[in-house]
Amino acid sequence: MPRNLPLTAVQAPPRLIGEPFSQFAEEATRIRADQPDTRLIVFPELHLFGDGQPDQQRADALRAAAEPLDGPLLRNLRQLAGDLGVWLIPGSVCESAPGGMLFNTAVVLSPEGEVAASYRKIFPWRPYEPYDPGNSFVTVELPGIGRVGLSICYDAWFPETSRHLAWMGADVIVNIVKTTTPDRAQEVVLARANAIVNQVFMVSLNCAAPPGAGRSLIVDPEGFVLSESENGTPTTLFADLDLTHVDRVRANGTAGYNRMWSQFGANDAPIDMPLYAGRIDPATWTPAASDQRSNR
Template sequence: MRPFAIAGIQMKISAVNSNVELMKLKLDITMSLYPWVEMVVFSELCGHGPLTHTASAIPGNFEQEMQAMAKKHGIWLLPGSIFEKSEGHIYNTATVINPRGEVVTRYRKMFPFYPYEVGVTSGEDFCVFDVPGVARFGISICYDMWFPETVRTLAVMGAEVILHPTMTGTIDRDIELSIVRAMAAVNQCYFFDVNGLESGGSGRSVVCGPDGRVIYQAEGNEEIFPIELNIERVKRSRELGVLRLGQPLKSFRDHIVQFGIYQHGVELPYLNSLGPLIKPTKMDTLAKLKIQEHEHEKAHPSDPAGYKGFTNH
């Protein structure tokens, strides 16, 4: 396998105006400065911003403009994501385009940031694609990585590089940086996380290698960061171990057990007891909810949380 150069573009995102022309300008600048770059990745919801009223059909104008840019520069392109309108639903969808300007695959975010990403429907399919002669890539978007099963599934499907557009402007960004390192290490892969700025996030994009070490971390300003990946490091890690120590993918392969929590229809009493997925509210309201739950428990001792029959799907 040969080295492969990916550039992340961390740019300011407007929630009011289209960002497409600025994306095209940034892409032109990137390829002028770094003509050796072979793939470019933007942040989540980069094209039209974070508001669902911008949702549009895919394929559509945004995708077509990005196809033209990929073909113009002869690069692989992941132009972040946009809200997709389809059959009465809204999805958070990313498109992968090859150097000929062809759409290779699309990925719908599997875990919208509930209860905050209101009105967005979950995708159902994992997404990997091959860059011939280079590596297999997997797509993950923002909150997806908080669920280790998603990245593990991509690794089991053969992904050696995880491309991860994100839009995080909240105070949990430090936690996410730790998650990126952990996901890279336990799945022995590269993890390429690209965040936006202003309405698109707080920056600090990060790239980690298959040993979980940080290769590069951006700051809170606009940046173009081209990184040449040595895909052979993934193969070596998976064959010989993280830092020549643990071999988590092999151990997972050799000791696969039936995890009961994942069985369809199984009752999960503790998780059910946590209550519905809602935004936190004022403490007095929460106290009232607790009182109501306590009263329900006294009236229905066999169903302590008031969610009998609820199962995890």
Template structure:
């Protein structure tokens, strides 16, 4: 058994004032209550909230304070994410800090929540890192997981645990809980999803094992989620199958070598997907109805008129 203890922090997030001091306090509380914790994970945009006016360049004071906390307790730390300013663009960026207080990785969210998360530039690099003598971890942020290819790519890069800071306060949270279970099972990995509260989300953080079963699911209150994971379970699942049954990673491996996933080949036409129209924010139904009426009226005005077998234009 290769045990590794991760604590998720589900906490209230303000969009008006900085949440950094409260994050530091939560780290202190966690390490005093659960001193065996080896990694702490916060929710997406936890430090400064979901508004882009808080965007700042990296490195910055926030990273410095988080590095100091990681070094103080000798823990791995993923302090959620922040909006990062870089070369005139804004990214949603998460930082990975090791127990010596060194930054070893930064990850930019690949799928901003368009058309709602406007003004955010997507990242283009996957992020995995190794915890020595434990295993390989992958980073995914919120909407990323709605695109199975992202988690599958992290898995093919060897990730055994997916760390997933999220910020969901919308009514599709129930759907996300099922996606976490699906991603954990089809990729045979641990999936550690941490949501925030108030402007940081509706809570209901969830952790699943490599068989897709729920190890813990929070409700809508502040909570520290300390769990000791057995990383060997991932390897066993991938070698022997989920519950000694399906072996999806092996089947996927064997299938991709045949090159049968044509939709992923360059320049393959996708007429149906193209027919869906542009990526736009939905509007009021009465506005859509008004637009439809205008279109119908225009069609009638330009259509030919049939009268006693004759056509009048």
């Protein structure tokens, strides 16, 4: 059966802390009107948490703006997603948690206005970011469409993140980004590489100038770029993702040859992985099937 995900990725500069929420609501409403067929709208990392011009991302400003996930900001975001009738990833938010902890947290809002998933960035950009690390990989099921894995910026530099999300059944990994530095060139390569080695769609969405480097892109499960921005100019990327492409590539191989998820035979011995104090077990290597998606 068809499993299409029309997706809009908004490469935009961050909005300043303290701006009226109505300004973001108007932005999202315009995007929805421009792309009436879209099912998922995505904004960059910390889109609602800009810290001046130039954007300094000061720890004190971020902590002062942080809220728990049942706070006023999330209530407004839930209302907006319900009003728009789409899946919405409004970037990530500064989440305050007990014990004075601060997380960089991606949230997914459903078309019914519910928090469908939240993900705390596992790999904060150390030593530059003030966030505490999360400890759980997260995917979310879009009923009748497919499964989306959540990733934030520097997570993409650690192959374990994308590999685990793909193993959990993600058809597409959304990596929201706020890169202002020259290493965006490397992140573009990583987006394609993560798509290729895991046979998933990758959405690598960076913020626009100022302050971001832009260069957002959407990549298919064989590493081909479906849509991209060549610079930091504000723009929107749209792609109608055929998620059955993931199933076809895994069955037939990348370029018709490489089937990494079918590497092991039933009688192969486990491979020890001392780095993780664990192992690759052939019995559990295969990702969650498309008709059996679950957070394993």
